[in-house]
Amino acid sequence: MNRENFLSSVQAWFEQGELQKALASRIAYKTEGDLPVAPQELWGYLQDEITPYLEKMGFVSEIFDNPISGAAPILVSRRIEDVNLPTLLIYAHGDVVNGQDTRWQEGLNPWLLSQDGERWYGRGSADNKGQHTITLFGLERVLKAREGVLGFNVTVLMEMGEEAGSPGLGNFCESQKELLKANLLIASDGPRVNAETPTIFLGSRGLVNFSLQVKSRDKAYHSGNWGGVLVNPATRLVHALSHLVDAHGKILLDDLKAPALDPLIRDALKSVVVGKGKDDPAIDLAWGQLGLTPAEKLIASNTLEILALGSGQPDRPVNAIPSQAIAHCQLRFVVGTDWNNLLKHVHDYLVKLGFDDVVVRVNAFTPATRLDLKNPWVNWVKSSIEKTTGKQATVLPNLAGSLPNDVFADILGLPTIWVPHSYPACNQHAPNEHMLKPVAAEGLKMMAGIFWDLSEKSTATNFSWN
Structure with missing residues (x-):
């Protein structure tokens, strides 16, 4: 079977509905990873859904307790053809954000995959069950077409706590470096630049969640009896905030600004269009750092957001x-x-x-990462995708959002390539989360094409994974 015939068979197989059926089974697991106590379904998803599926492909799986007590489990599943062959690491997460069951539109249930036109609705359809289902099914189709011989080894690492900030994942990978030793990471998460454009990104922006607090006294006092002689902490706080970010979203503290934009990154982003999708919100060209395009602001710069403010009783002021x-x-x-x-x-x-009355606290953080745009794997994967789709793929230096990519790039020392199968208006983390059927179909062919090409190249004497 040649590549063209193989990809045609993949498309035909997709239309039979097997991938959709598997995704429906996975959506039904209420794997809410952002709850105060990890639910038992986090273990059930790995044990009853993912492990049996991978074992049919020849993987040997082990579910590990998280190094952090009470945190979610981690699955490592390995398929070793030969210990001397190179190894591909595939990362995924099986947890989702809380269902927000009552806020979905009428007729939709977050735990029941349902189709409306080209949309597959369900919690996790876009983040991340739909995406890792596509990736793993692409690998399965290649294994069957090549009669079980890939020419490389595969390790699947699936965590169940990504939506809680991946607690323990870094510690786990640090302690299991030998088990997770690999040559390349390929994973799927996040959105494409738009639904129509195949996309690759090479890392992610980092984040620091922090709070500013002003406490002036232990209790509130009548504003008529004491107004004008008592400090108002809310007034102090909003003025402090105005010195960090201005009324147009521009960061004012130099230490929080991004470094100067690398010309190579500017060139990579010159054709990237932001906010033109059918369901995208209207963007404000005057918002944010000056002298940058929307794509440069979103992907190659820093942003400071005020996520929530609290003082007094906003729902019922006194x-x-x-x-x-x-x-x-x-x-x-x-x-x-x-x-x-x-x-x-x-x-x-x-x-x-x-x-000096403002108390600053750092609450959570994730480092930023970015694979060198000149890394040979970047053009290799891009070429494979373009050969499969007949479209020009967009390469983003990093995702605008955040992922635990530092674990793979910094701790495991891997080149990291992310191939997303969602799009910006997928309602990720919100009610009515969905995946687009055309994106799923194209994503399956893309991943099958990548794994096919990797298998073909791995048998060539002049192909190096290093």
């Missing part, structure tokens, strides 16, 4: 000066940002401006 105020903020940042010292930078800056 005539009282509040005792305290808090703001939950987030810095999304690219490689080269001094994010490790964010707390010191923000604290010292605000103290210098007279806001």
Whole structure:
């Protein structure tokens, strides 16, 4: 069987509905990973759904306890053809955000895959059950077509706590470096630049979630009796925030800004269009850092967002000066940002401006990563995708969002290639999450093509994985 005939068979197989049927089974598991206590279904998904599926392909699986007590389990499944062959690592996560069951539109259930036109609705359809189902089914089709011989080994690493910030994943990979030893990571998560355009990204922006709090006293006081002589912590807080980010979303503290844009990255983003999809929100060209295109702002720069503000009783205000105020903020940042010292930078800056009553706390963080655009794997995967689809693929230096890619890039030392099968308006993390059937079909062919080409190349004497 040649490549063209193989991909035609993959398309025909997709139309038979087997992938959709498998996804429906996986959506039914209520694997909510962002709950205070990890539900038992996190273990059930790995044990009853994923492990049997992978074992049919010749994988040997083991479910590990998380290094952090009470955190979600981690699956490692390996298919070894020859210990001397190179190894591909595939990462995925089987947990989802909470279902928000009552907020879905009438007739939709987050735990029941349903189709409406080209949309497959269900929690996890886009993030990440649909995506890893496509990737693993692409591998399965290649294995069957090549009679079980790939010419390389495969390790699947699936965690169940990504939506909770991947607790313990870094520690686990650090302690299991030998088990997870590989030559390349290929994984699927996040969105394409738009539904029509095959996309590759090479890492992700990092994030730091931090809070600013002003506590002026232990209780509130009547605003008529005490207004004008008592400090209002909410007033103090909003003015402190105005020194970090201006009214047009521009970061004002130099230490939180992105480094100068690399010409190679600028060139890679010059044709990337943001906000033109059918269901995309209208973007504001005047928002954010000056002198950058929307794609450069989103992918190659830093953003400071105020996620939530709290003071007094916003749902039912009373005539009282509040005792305290808090703001939950987030810095999304690219490689080269001094994010490790964010707390010191923000604290010292605000103290210098007279806001010594503002307490700064860092609550969570994920480092930024970016594979070198010149890495040979980038063009290799891009060429495979373009050969399969007949379309020009977009290469993003990194995802605008955040993923635990630092675990693979920094701890395991791997080149990292991400091939997403979702699109920006998929309602990820929101009610009515869905996957587009045409994107799923094209994604399956893309992954099958990548694995086919990798198998073909692995048998060539002049092909190197290094």
